[in-house]
Amino acid sequence: xxxxxxxxxxxxxxxxxxxxxxxxxxxxxxxxxxxxxxxxxxxxxxxxxxxxxxxxxxxxxxxxxxxxxxxxxxxxxxxxxxxxxxxxxxxxxxxxxxxxxxxxxxxxxxxxxxxxxxxxxxxxxxxxxxxxxxxxxxxxxxxxxxxxxxxxxxxxxxxxxxxxxxxxxxxxxxxxxxxxxxxxxxxxxxxxxxxxxxxxxxxxxxxxxxxxxxxxxxxxxxxxxxxxxxxxxxxxxxxxxxxxxxxxxxxxxxxxxxxxxxxxxxxxxxxxxxxxxxxxxxxxxxxxxxxxxxxxxxxxxxxxxxxxxxxxxxxxxxxx
Amino acid sequence: xxxxxxxxxxxxxxxxxxxxxxxxxxxxxxxxxxxxxxxxxxxxxxxxxxxxxxxxxxxxxxxxxxxxxxxxxxxxxxxxxxxxxxxxxxxxxxxxxxxxxxxxxxxxxxxxxxxxxxxxxxxxxxxxxxxxxxxxxxxxxxxxxxxxxxxxxxxxxxxxxxxxxxxxxxxxxxxxxxxxxxxxxxxxxxxxxxxxxxxxxxxxxxxxxxxxxxxxxxxxxxxxxxxxxxxxxxxxxxxxxxxxxxxxxxxxxxxxxxxxxxxxxxxxxxxxxxxxxxxxxxxxxxxxxxxxxxxxxxxxxxxxxxxxxxxxxxxxxxxx
Numbered sequence: 001x002x003x004x005x006x007x008x009x010x011x012x013x014x015x016x017x018x019x020x021x022x023x024x025x026x027x028x029x030x031x032x033x034x035x036x037x038x039x040x041x042x043x044x045x046x047x048x049x050x051x052x053x054x055x056x057x058x059x060x061x062x063x064x065x066x067x068x069x070x071x072x073x074x075x076x077x078x079x080x081x082x083x084x085x086x087x088x089x090x091x092x093x094x095x096x097x098x099x100x101x102x103x104x105x106x107x108x109x110x111x112x113x114x115x116x117x118x119x120x121x122x123x124x125x126x127x128x129x130x131x132x133x134x135x136x137x138x139x140x141x142x143x144x145x146x147x148x149x150x151x152x153x154x155x156x157x158x159x160x161x162x163x164x165x166x167x168x169x170x171x172x173x174x175x176x177x178x179x180x181x182x183x184x185x186x187x188x189x190x191x192x193x194x195x196x197x198x199x200x201x202x203x204x205x206x207x208x209x210x211x212x213x214x215x216x217x218x219x220x221x222x223x224x225x226x227x228x229x230x231x232x233x234x235x236x237x238x239x240x241x242x243x244x245x246x247x248x249x250x251x252x253x254x255x256x257x258x259x260x261x262x263x264x265x266x267x268x269x270x271x272x273x274x275x276x277x278x279x280x281x282x283x284x285x286x287x288x289x290x291x292x293x294x295x296x297x298x299x300x301x302x303x304x305x306x307x308x309x310x311x312x313x314x315x316x317x318x319x320x
Numbered sequence: 321x322x323x324x325x326x327x328x329x330x331x332x333x334x335x336x337x338x339x340x341x342x343x344x345x346x347x348x349x350x351x352x353x354x355x356x357x358x359x360x361x362x363x364x365x366x367x368x369x370x371x372x373x374x375x376x377x378x379x380x381x382x383x384x385x386x387x388x389x390x391x392x393x394x395x396x397x398x399x400x401x402x403x404x405x406x407x408x409x410x411x412x413x414x415x416x417x418x419x420x421x422x423x424x425x426x427x428x429x430x431x432x433x434x435x436x437x438x439x440x441x442x443x444x445x446x447x448x449x450x451x452x453x454x455x456x457x458x459x460x461x462x463x464x465x466x467x468x469x470x471x472x473x474x475x476x477x478x479x480x481x482x483x484x485x486x487x488x489x490x491x492x493x494x495x496x497x498x499x500x501x502x503x504x505x506x507x508x509x510x511x512x513x514x515x516x517x518x519x520x521x522x523x524x525x526x527x528x529x530x531x532x533x534x535x536x537x538x539x540x541x542x543x544x545x546x547x548x549x550x551x552x553x554x555x556x557x558x559x560x561x562x563x564x565x566x567x568x569x570x571x572x573x574x575x576x577x578x579x580x581x582x583x584x585x586x587x588x589x590x591x592x593x594x595x596x597x598x599x600x601x602x603x604x605x606x607x608x609x610x611x612x613x614x615x616x617x618x619x620x621x622x623x624x625x626x627x628x629x630x631x632x633x634x635x636x637x638x639x640x
Contacts (some may be wrong), residue, residue: 013426021354024366026445033340037335037337042340043368044340044366045366045372046360046363047461048363048461048463050506055502056503087510103334106333118367123346131506143368166491169489172489173488182375182376184492190407205525
């Protein structure tokens with residue numbers, strides 16, 4: 001059978017424009033790229049950048065709350081760690097990156113912001129397939145703060161479904177390199193929507209619980225906290241829970257968390273820079289314990305937000 | 321310890337530009353996005369598109385050789401299959417996409433082109449985290465043809481190293497959805513460079529050979545061909561080898577291929593839209609058989625290129 005997909009030659013050839021006219025709208029915010037501060041509508045990556053074509057990139061996100069960055073140092077540590085593991089270089093040191101992030105926030109005017117720094121492999125002008133010939137590209141942006149859980153969900157707890165999708169294992173991608181490889185999480189999210197839930201947890205390669213789209217998970221049983229140990233992003237909010245537990249004399253461990261253990265827990269919550277500590281009250285349509293936000297979850301949520309004006313944990317943005 | 325990363329308040333605030341001034345150069349070619357045909361320098365994705373931030377995208381690449389598309393129908397089948405699995409919709413049917421691809425090639429003037437169609441999850445104007453609220457975005461582009469192997473490597477065979485990185489398993493991401501999740505392959509490539517090789521093969525989760533960055537692999541032993549069966553992209557060039565073998569009366573099987581079996585083979589070659597059938601003559605610094613391009617590899621390479629003007633396998637681009 002002949003190939004049948006050639007269009008009719010009689011059709012006139014379309015014209016080539018010289019500049020893209022973008023019909024889309026973007027959230028209010030400021031981006032930094034190529035030494036320039038720009039509105040979000042101008043923050044774009046070439047389709048030929050390996051950061052897009054091969055998701056060959058690393059990033060970190062930090063939040064600003066009430067005009068203060070929260071634990072920025074830890075996010076910078078993780079970002080520079082990822083750059084080193086991916087053998088990427090950027091023309092800024094830690095202070096240089098911090099200055100760009102502060103500038104993005106100040107210029108945006110946002111007092112509650114979601115702030116991202118990222119580096120792509122970039123590209124070479126010849127489109128060489130050798131990543132060593134690519135010029136790495138650093139970008140950053142500040143947009144309005146967003147949360148995994150909305151106000152109602154924070155109040156009554158999220159409804160979560162557990163998908164059978166398996167989080168990309170560490171033998172494939174070191175989860176300490178914060179990365180954009182999310183198709184497993186996205187497909188898990190659609191599984192959750194199909195099951196009437198609001199977000200998803202997916203499994204590790206042993207069938208235990210791993211993490212969800214952009215968050216870690218904790219459970220509380222008999223006053224002790226556990227969170228999955230392997231194959232998960234070492235989240236800064238996850239670490240913050242360990243730090244808060246140490247201050248409060250609560251026992252917290254990174255260990256295997258089975259699906260059964262999670263469902264039988266007294267309390268469950270998730271952690272993310274996008275929302276902090278967020279309660280979960282239903283898993284796979286069944287209530288966790290009495291289906292209400294538990295006391296340890298509530299106490300940690302309160303402590304988490306209290307730390308946001310502590311100078312040991314946060315730093316002020318100087319708006320004009 | 322206080323957070324120490326706030327910049328000095330005395331520094332003047334930078335200005336915000338209204339339009340990005342792009343200092344980078346791009347290969348010659350034509351892209352299609354938002355209904356517009358544009359030079360490659362204008363082919364950009366918003367940093368807020370989930371296709372970038374979550375690598376939530378699928379794509380396909382097809383090549384044009386001597387002014388003819390090669391097996392475009394198979395690439396369209398795979399692309400539309402990926403869209404369905406990711407629950408993405410585009411405002412074009414198969415003929416519509418084919419017309420856009422033909423137009424990109426004609427407008428570029430390239431008679432040897434690497435042509436990519438892709439769809440990202442897109443974004444919602446509010447930056448909602450719910451992928452169901454995102455407007456999916458279709459793009460396409462034609463740039464000059466590129467090959468995994470250069471002219472010298474095609475002549476004397478590629479030198480490959482086997483990395484211990486494990487290809488993202490199918491339980492995490494269905495490899496039939498052609499995707500941009502490549503960090504395992506990119507890190508394997510750096511392992512290969514460190515070992516003095518030119519490209520890499522990485523493993524499946526059982527420790528057998530899987531695939532390399534953008535290609536499948538075959539070995540020939542006692543006249544019979546094998547290629548890894550699981551956890552690999554179902555490549556169109558891989559399929560083409562099976563089709564050529566059927567025509568030629570050669571036995572080819574998809575099966576487990578151990579590292580030892582690969583190294584003990586009589587012949588090894590890789591397959592990709594970017595270069596076709598390409599010989600491998602050294603693995604981990606040791607010669608495959610006598611270290612020369614083998615007779616079956618050579619015969620399949622010749623047949624592969626002969627098929628490029630067969631109307632059952634290729635279709636003509638009508639340049640003005």
